Amino acid sequence: MKMDQRKMLTVLIVDDEEAYREVLQTILEKKGYETDTAANGKEALEKLKQKNYHLVLTDLMMDEVNGMELLEQIKANYSDTEVIMVTGYGTIQNAVEAMKKGAFTYFIKGHDTEALLIEIRKIERFASLESENERLRSLRPSVSCMANTKNKKFQKVLEMAEKAAQSNINILILGESGVGKEVMADYIHHCSKRKNHGSMAVSCHALSENMLESELFGHEKGSFTGAIERRKGRFEAAHGGTLFLDEIGELSLNTQAKLLRAIETRKIERIGSNKGIDVDFRLICATNRDLHRAVEEGIFREDLFFRISSITMEIPPLRDRKEDIPDLINYFVQASEKEMKKKIHRIEASVMDFLLTYPYPGNIRELKNIVERLVVLSTEGVIKEAELPEVRSNDGAKRKTASSIIKPLKDVRKEFEARYIEEVLMLCNQNISEAAKKLHVSRRQLFNKITEYGLK
Numbered sequence: 001m002k003m004d005q006r007k008m009l010t011v012l013i014v015d016d017e018e019a020y021r022e023v024l025q026t027i028l029e030k031k032g033y034e035t036d037t038a039a040n041g042k043e044a045l046e047k048l049k050q051k052n053y054h055l056v057l058t059d060l061m062m063d064e065v066n067g068m069e070l071l072e073q074i075k076a077n078y079s080d081t082e083v084i085m086v087t088g089y090g091t092i093q094n095a096v097e098a099m100k101k102g103a104f105t106y107f108i109k110g111h112d113t114e115a116l117l118i119e120i121r122k123i124e125r126f127a128s129l130e131s132e133n134e135r136l137r138s139l140r141p142s143v144s145c146m147a148n149t150k151n152k153k154f155q156k157v158l159e160m161a162e163k164a165a166q167s168n169i170n171i172l173i174l175g176e177s178g179v180g181k182e183v184m185a186d187y188i189h190h191c192s193k194r195k196n197h198g199s200m201a202v203s204c205h206a207l208s209e210n211m212l213e214s215e216l217f218g219h220e221k222g223s224f225t226g227a228i229e230r231r232k233g234r235f236e237a238a239h240g241g242t243l244f245l246d247e248i249g250e251l252s253l254n255t256q257a258k259l260l261r262a263i264e265t266r267k268i269e270r271i272g273s274n275k276g277i278d279v280d281f282r283l284i285c286a287t288n289r290d291l292h293r294a295v296e297e298g299i300f301r302e303d304l305f306f307r308i309s310s311i312t313m314e315i316p317p318l319r320d321r322k323e324d325i326p327d328l329i330n331y332f333v334q335a336s337e338k339e340m341k342k343k344i345h346r347i348e349a350s351v352m353d354f355l356l357t358y359p360y361p362g363n364i365r366e367l368k369n370i371v372e373r374l375v376v377l378s379t380e381g382v383i384k385e386a387e388l389p390e391v392r393s394n395d396g397a398k399r400k401t402a403s404s405i406i407k408p409l410k411d412v413r414k415e416f417e418a419r420y421i422e423e424v425l426m427l428c429n430q431n432i433s434e435a436a437k438k439l440h441v442s443r444r445q446l447f448n449k450i451t452e453y454g455l456k
C-alpha cells in the first residue's frame, strides 16, 4: 500500500480486551502512528471496508471472526495490508500457522513492546520505500520508460548509472543531441542518496561567459552592472544535491579553470566576493562533443576532462535501440493525450510503420515532437497518414518528416563527415593509418570518429 511521505502508518488494533486495546493504542499513538480500534474480527472487517490500513494488529482468540479468520479475509481482499498476530503463550503454534498464512510476524502478549515497535518500523520502511518508488514514477514518468529498456547496451548503461549513483563520483554522460542525457542525469540523482536535496541543471551553451559564471557561482550586489541584488548561484543551490552541467564542451577556458577549482576545493566564491563558501555537490556533466578531440585541439583542459569523467557512460542513439521505440511511442501518445485532453483510439498502420522505422536523427526529442504533433492534428481519435508531414524521396520508397528536412547544422555536419570518412576509407582499402594521413588527422582521432559513427 502506498504511503504518503508526510503521512504516518495507519494501524487497526483488534482485541476483545478493551484494556489491552487501549494500552497498544497509547503506545502507538505516542510514536505518532494513526490508530483505530475494533473489538473483534467482524468489527475490524467493517472498518477495513471504510478505510485503508497499512497494518492490522490483531488478537488471535476472539469471538465473532477470530484472528486467523480475519487474517485470511485480509490476505484475500486487502493484500497490501500487513497483519501482526498478537497471541498469548499457549497459542504460539497458531501464531506460526498465521505466519504461514501471510502474517508479517507475531507478538506475544506481555513481552517487551519495543520488539513489537521494531517490527512495525520495518513495515513502515517497506511502505515508505514503496511510496518513494511510486513518487519517483509519478514525478518522472520518463524514468519508467527508460528503466524498462529492452536494449542490451542501454541496459548496461543503466546498470552502471544505478551503481555510480550510490557514490559521489563525477559522471560524464555522452550521446547525441536528444538521446536523453538530461533525463539520465535526473535518474542518477533520484537513485542517489542526494535525492531529497536539489538537482540543478545548467546549460553551458545557452549563456554568455559572464552570465554563466554568475549563474554558477552567484554574485554580490553591485559586482557588475545589472547585479542589483545578491544572488546565490547553482553551486550553492545544489548544496547536498546534484549539479548537472549540460553541454560542458562549450565552456570557455576561463570558466573551465574556475570550475576545476570548485571541483578540487569544494569551495566557490560569489562574483564580487573573495569569501570562500563550502559547497557539497555531485557533478554530472553531459556533452555531445568529442571531448578527447577538444582536449587535443587545446580548447578543453585535460585536467578538467579527467576530473569530470571518473565514470563515463554513453547513451546509444535511438536508431540503435529501435526495440524501445514502441514503448516510447505509447508513452508520448499517453502523455500528449493527457496534456491535450484528447483520446487516441487508433493509429493507422502506415503511420505506425513510419514511426517504427524512421531513423530519428534528433533522437527521442524528435520522436516526442512528431508524436505530439500527430496527436494535435488527430481527428476523432485517429492518427492518420495524411497528418504525417511527409515528403517522398525520388524513388518514392523513403519517407521523411518535415522536421527532418531542416536539421541542426551540427547533425548535417556529422552526417556529411560520416559519409566522407566512409568514402575515404573505401579508397584506402579500409587502412585507417593511410586514411588518417590523407584526412590530416591523427590515427586515434580517425579511430574515434569511426567508432562514433559506427563505420566498422
Ligand SMILES: Nc1ncnc2c1ncn2[C@@H]1O[C@H](COP(=O)(O)OP(=O)(O)OP(=O)(O)O)[C@@H](O)[C@H]1O
Pocket: 141, 142, 143, 145, 146, 175, 176, 177, 178, 179, 180, 181, 182, 183, 184, 246, 286, 288, 331, 364, 365, 368
Ligand atoms: N526515456 C525517456 N522517456 C521519455 N522522454 C524522454 C526520455 N529520454 C528523453 N526524453 C525526452 O526527450 C527530450 C530530450 O531529452 P534530453 O533533454 O534529456 O536529451 P539530451 O540528450 O540532454 O539533449 P541535448 O543534448 O540536446 O541537451 C526531452 O523532452 C525529454 O523529456
